[in-house]
Amino acid sequence: MNAGKLNDRITFQSRGTDKWQDRLTTHADMRILSGEETIEAGRTVAQLVVEFSVRNVSALEELRTSWRIRRLGHNETYNIRRIDRDTNRRRVILRCEGGK
Numbered sequence: 628m629n630a631g632k633l634n635d636r637i638t639f640q641s642r643g644t645d646k647w648q649d650r651l652t653t654h655a656d657m658r659i660l661s662g663e664e665t666i667e668a669g670r671t672v673a674q675l676v677v678e679f680s681v682r683n684v685s686a687l688e689e690l691r692t693s694w695r696i697r698r699l700g701h702n703e704t705y706n707i708r709r710i711d712r713d714t715n716r717r718r719v720i721l722r723c724e725g726g727k
Contacts, residue, residue, distance in 0.1 A: 633654035633680075633681070634654070635699075636654055636700065637652070637653060637655045637657075637681070637696050637697065638650075638651070638652045639653075639690065639694055639695075640697055641693070647695065650689075650694070651684075651686045651687065653681055653684070654682075655679045656681075657678070658677060658678045658680075660675075660676045662675040672726070673726040674724065675725065676722070676723070677725075678721065678723070680718050680720050681718060681721070683716050690710055692709070693707075695723075696721065703725065703726055705723035705725035706723060706724050707721050707723050708723060
């Protein structure tokens with residue numbers, strides 16, 4: 628995995644008893660797959676489908692689709708919809724939905 632492509636800083640979060648809890652902060656490569664804008668409560672909301680690629684580390688063995696990703700510096704959160712590990716288990720590819 629090319630370290631130069633890991634240009635986004637993200638935090639994995641799991642749901643605690645009353646709030647989201649940070650589990651791991653790492654670098655990732657983010658690709659936007661599709662997007663749309665909708666109007667909710669009188670404001671425009673962007674809904675994106677994205678893919679994050681991260682290095683596989685032991686802390687990600689517990690990773691679940693009930694977790695979410697917070698993209699640091701952008702005020703964006705993404706719900707994890709699918710988790711794929713490449714065949715040599717060097718990276719994890721996450722299909723997510725969300726945005727601002």
